[in-house]
Amino acid sequence: MKMAKKLTQLGSKVLQPQSPAEAVLEAVLNPHPDADYVVRFTAPEFSTLCPITGQPDFAHFVIDYVPGKALVESKSLKLYLTSFRNIGSFHEDTTIAIAKRIVKAIAPKYLRIGGFWYPRGGMPIDVFWQTGKLPKDVWLPETGVSSYRGRG
Numbered sequence: 001m002k003m004a005k006k007l008t009q010l011g012s013k014v015l016q017p018q019s020p021a022e023a024v025l026e027a028v029l030n031p032h033p034d035a036d037y038v039v040r041f042t043a044p045e046f047s048t049l050c051p052i053t054g055q056p057d058f059a060h061f062v063i064d065y066v067p068g069k070a071l072v073e074s075k076s077l078k079l080y081l082t083s084f085r086n087i088g089s090f091h092e093d094t095t096i097a098i099a100k101r102i103v104k105a106i107a108p109k110y111l112r113i114g115g116f117w118y119p120r121g122g123m124p125i126d127v128f129w130q131t132g133k134l135p136k137d138v139w140l141p142e143t144g145v146s147s148y149r150g151r152g
Helices: 074-082 091-106
Strands: 027-029 039-049 056-066 070-072 110-117 126-132
Touching: 039 070, 039 074, 056 091, 070 074, 070 091, 074 091, 091 110, 091 126
Parallel strands: none
Antiparallel strands: 027 070, 039 056, 056 110, 110 126
């Protein structure tokens, strides 16, 4: 885990990264490393492209993590997530790649990601992954995303 000595994006005008590989995911020190708590990011308007047809794909992401020494800096996460808009990737690959990138950036004690994908060909493909074990006595709320019934 490499901690940003100086944040390069927060408070600055930053061009949108053209790809996830180009995006910089920054970390900040956890102000409460002595406490186990959940941080939740929700991205209800995520988009990427189908790698075969080039048609847009949309998802609602819920990312929960228990931080260790670091937190994800939220502006950098937003820029990272929007960097998927112009690339082709399958739902499964996209969801797991996002989770692994966050794990690499901050080494959380626990991370859970839910990728609730809108239907492609009439069928939603939802992808779930977690790493680590939820610490004892930590409250992890439900995702709040209902099963598909015209999700919206």
